[in-house]
Structures are given as C-alpha cells and as structure tokens.
Amino acid sequence: MTAPLICPSILASDFAKLGSEVAAIEAAGADWVHVDVMDGHFVPNITIGPDVVKALRPHAKLPFDVHLMVAPVDPWLEAYRNAGADILTVHPESGPHLHRTLGRIRQLGARAGVVLNPGTSLSVLEDVVELVDLVLIMSVNPGFGGQSFIDSSLRKIERTRALLDAAGSKAHLQVDGGVTAANAGACVSAGADALVAGTAVFKGGPEAYAANIAALKAA
Numbered sequence: 001m002t003a004p005l006i007c008p009s010i011l012a013s014d015f016a017k018l019g020s021e022v023a024a025i026e027a028a029g030a031d032w033v034h035v036d037v038m039d040g041h042f043v044p045n046i047t048i049g050p051d052v053v054k055a056l057r058p059h060a061k062l063p064f065d066v067h068l069m070v071a072p073v074d075p076w077l078e079a080y081r082n083a084g085a086d087i088l089t090v091h092p093e094s095g096p097h098l099h100r101t102l103g104r105i106r107q108l109g110a111r112a113g114v115v116l117n118p119g120t121s122l123s124v125l126e127d128v129v130e131l132v133d134l135v136l137i138m139s140v141n142p143g144f145g146g147q148s149f150i151d152s153s154l155r156k157i158e159r160t161r162a163l164l165d166a167a168g169s170k171a172h173l174q175v176d177g178g179v180t181a182a183n184a185g186a187c188v189s190a191g192a193d194a195l196v197a198g199t200a201v202f203k204g205g206p207e208a209y210a211a212n213i214a215a216l217k218a219a
C-alpha cells in the first residue's frame with residue numbers, strides 16, 4: 001500500500017507564527033498545506049481570509065489545499081485562487097449549484113474538491129464525479145479542530161472509494177477530522193489516499209512535526 005499524502009491542517013498551528021509554521025511542516029515532510037476557511041455562519045468559527053493565504057504563499061512551495069466552510073461560497077472562489085490556492089474544496093450545502101461551482105473552480109485553474117459532512121449523503125457525488133479532483137470525507141462535524149474521529153466514517157470512505165473506482169475517477173480521497181496515527185491505517189485500508197491532520201501533526205511543537213508526519217505515513 002502506498003503511503004498517504006499528509007495534509008497538516010494549520011488550524012492547529014500557532015496562529016502567531018503562521019509563516020514559520022507552514023515552512024516547518026514543509027521541512028518536516030508534509031505533502032499539502034490544508035487551510036481551513038470558516039466564516040462564522042456556515043460553521044460556528046471564524047478563521048482565515050484570502051489576505052492571510054496570500055501572505056502565507058511565499059513560505060512554502062507545497063500545494064495549498066483550501067477547505068472552504070463559507071456560505072455562499074461562489075463569491076470567494078476567485079479571491080482564494082488569486083491568493084495562491086491550488087485546490088479549492090466546497091461543501092454542497094454552501095451554494096445552490098454545485099455543478100456550476102466545481103466548473104468555476106476548474107475554470108480558475110485550480111483543482112476542484114467536494115466535501116461531504118458526516119450527515120451528507122454520498123449520492124451528491126454521483127452527478128458531479130467527472131468534475132472533481134478530490135473528494136473529502138469529513139470524519140467530524142466541521143467547525144473546530146481537536147474533535148474525535150467518527151468511526152462510521154470508515155464505511156463511508158469505503159463506499160466513496162467504490163463509487164470513484166466504478167466511475168473510473170482518479171480523484172484523491174481525503175479524510176478530515178480527528179485523524180491520528182491510531183486510525184490513519186484504517187482510513188487508508190478503507191480507500192483514502194490523503195489524510196488531513198491538525199492536532200496529530202502540530203502536537204509537541206516544531207521539533208515533533210517530522211516524527212508526527214512520519215507516524216501518520218507509516219500507520
């Protein structure tokens with residue numbers, strides 16, 4: 001089994017030192033930088049605007065994987081793309097026309113992701129599978145880091161893997177929320193190839209990042 005891509009969520013980093021935190025996870029072996037954008041409306045938390053993404057962009061060469069928890073999402077796509085996002089991932093609930101939104105993301109030259117909350121049916125994916133480069137399965141309800149992994153997510157990852165394979169899709173299958181070295185192996189066995197981890201990467205401070213990332217890759 002190939003090692004999964006590790007996408008540290010900077011939500012769990014030291015916000016007073018975001019630039020050096022992004023550089024540190026790149027040096028520690030991360031594959032993508034996962035940026036959680038929250039608007040205090042779609043989810044009960046407020047985090048990172050496009051100007052912050054723009055300011056962080058020079059601090060790492062890694063792809064910026066921007067998880068948009070914003071509604072309505074369409075007016076923000078271009079701003080985050082121009083700020084340096086390589087992947088823009090949207091919730092189906094964050095706009096009226098998911099098909100149009102995904103098409104717009106690709107038109108902007110970014111990779112398009114769709115993210116399914118624990119309570120969102122996988123059937124949403126069936127009609128847009130040809131427009132997605134990434135499917136993100138939420139293994140917690142979005143809004144906060146540091147929550148516990150919802151075990152039923154494993155079955156959903158398996159079902160998503162089956163749907164992608166049946167459609168001949170090469171989209172990445174990413175998992176987000178409560179991912180640790182203890183459950184990373186089960187996520188990959190279920191079919192995930194990319195793992196978002198906030199707490200599990202940033203715990204212990206910069207000296208621990210390389211070992212934390214290696215533990216997730218090895219799990």
Ligand SMILES: O=C(CO)[C@H](O)[C@H](O)COP(=O)(O)O
Pocket residue numbers: 009011012034036067140141142143144145146147176177178179196197198199200
């Ligand atoms: O999208 C998110 C929350 O909405 C975060 O990416 C996620 O919670 C990561 O943090 P942790 O690994 O600590 O659970």
Ligand SMILES: [Fe+2]
Pocket residue numbers: 009034035036067176196
């Ligand atoms: Fe996220």
